[in-house]
Amino acid sequence: MSHGKIREDKTCLNCGHQVEERFCPHCGQENIESRHPFYFLFTHFIEDFTHYDGQFWGTLKNLLFKPGNLTNIYLEGKRQKFVPPVKLYIFVSFITFFMFALFPFDISFGDRDDPKDTDKAGFFENMTSSEVKKVIDSIKTKPHLTAEDSLSIKTLSAFADSTQKGIKHSLKMDNKIDADINVNGYNNRKSYDSAAAKNPSSLDFIQIPLTHKFFELKEKGVTKAEILRNLTEKSFHNLPKALFIYLPLFAFFLWIFHSKKKWWYFDHGIFTLHYFSFLLLNVLFVFLLGKLISFSNIGSVNILLYLVMSALLIYSIAYFFIAHRRVYHAHGLVSIIIGMALFTVNFFAFTLLVAGLAMVSFLMIH
Template identity: 70%
Template sequence: MSHGKLREEKNCLNCGHTVEERFCTHCGQENTQTRQPFYYLFTHFVEDFTHYDGQFWGTIKNLLFRPGKLTNTYLEGKRQKFVPPVKLYIFVSFITFFMFALFPPFNIDFKDKEETMISKEKSLLDKVKSVDTQKIIDSIKTQKNLSEEDSLTIKKLNAFVPDSTEMNDFKTTFEMNRKIDGTTRYGGYKNKKSYDSAAAKNPSIFDFIKKPMAHKFFELKEKGVTKGEILKNLTETSFHNLPKALFIYLPLFAFFLWIFHHKKKWWYFDHGIFTLHYFSFLLLTILFTSLLINLTNLSDLGIINTFLYLIITALVLYSIVYFFIAHHRVYHAHGAVSFLIGFVLFSINFFAFTFLVVGLALVSFLMIH
């Protein structure tokens, strides 16, 4: 219920009918003051969505922990108990990508990373100076009986020797910060002219994809961009296009459901409701997973990170199992039949969405400036 101040007048500003209490019995509009403080915009949005009567939180609880419950309830005609599917999907989608903007699930700024690594390397060099740390460690280890003091010395010196993981991280970072130079080729060709000449001699049915990709590569090569910049721009552009891809895939997901179920018993509308609920669940799962990934980046404790990775793995597995449970509960098929249809649908959608993601990556690459 809204907490806006009621008007003294009893006429409805929307339809003109008399309002006996708070809401107009003719059109349902609330008879509150029209002028409100600025913060009312936010509080009204939250209040309108959550209703403070448990509708929102009840919806989220059932969405996460009771697969198929929201879809069954909605298709039974009980549509006031929970948040409507379209409204739920739009809200969850907004929250998910808003949180992604605040807490990106990945950090691929190789320039900043390189500066950090160089600073770290200089710090180590200042400490070690000209002493060959590894040789000292090896010479101590050659002794037959290591004293407690020797073991302590090795432990301290090991702090100055980067491990293989750290060295590989160094190499990857420096490699990604290298510009695409003249020796870099695309399909064996150094420049656009040689590629176009070869493509003209040996045309292919995939030239409509390969040619724009090659031209974009040579364009970026001429600009002198680094591999890290390409990866960063590609990831950011793909990320910004992801909501569009998910929105485009919604009707396709429902279409696959429609193909594999009885047409008279289940309308395309019914499959659309199932799809909206399942995609809302997936978005929330993606959000929780990304937040956990951010926590692993902040924590240096192996035990905590192991625990977080176990939770992430459990979330991924649950998102897969969730589909089969929801499908069985909504479509009421026999267990074996439901599992078989669910497996086929899951496989088709996996490959179809992978194809869409690859297409999205290609488009994102072509959009890099």
């Protein structure tokens, strides 16, 4: 694979050895021109991650369709054929969260008082009235509308409007935090701090910062919708950090449930990197399918996309059990029991991590 024009000078720029062909036999550096046009930065980046003389596409194929195969091959010592686990995870993380940033979540609540939302329906409005709107549009496509068609359009439109207003009113997302809402009977920070000083608790390190933030937002008059938007945004930005923190914990649980003599923590780390890379790709596919559904107005197509999303979610769970059995070579029943135990432990541990992430995100709201 070529990344640039070969230099006429056969002296390696890196170590000074003679280079007979493209690569230096001493240090391995490619003997190409050191100066390139600006676009080379992007083409070089893409080539590095999509070619690897077939490494990338072979890695992707095995990762998606052959659970546990990449881990087995790597632990056998065959480490030049596929992309290294750490590099794979970093690249997949970058692509996944780049796509999230490119197509951000729509957390609008149809607040028509906000000029930014005047031309688009809110998130909950789309969820409650999209099907009704499709029926109305299908009626309007008729070349000649009868009196019954006109009546149907009026009735369905009134139903959609009442549904939107009812849900919006019930959620009260455009309202500020009610003045009578309190924390353990205290309506302001001063009274709460006074009580906390008299009756300290072992959980004060969590409760006090969260309560202070609550009273701060209450005094500023922040609406519920603004809080939820900010909480979602902050949580999204903190998610990559949370996943990175959880990697060694996931590997630690694997280490606990398997033989310490046969399996080293390093081996569990490789399995974890491959599995999390698969999960990130799966999340990306589900996210993109969800975006396609939001843009599509064809019912049959949306049903098909929902089925594909459901299949991907089921496959992500089955993938772990298949990969676990193939890598750790446990018997069927033993593998299932250990897999279920690991799945349960990780579910609760990750739930705690998500709760912690939500609290940190809440404290970051301004």
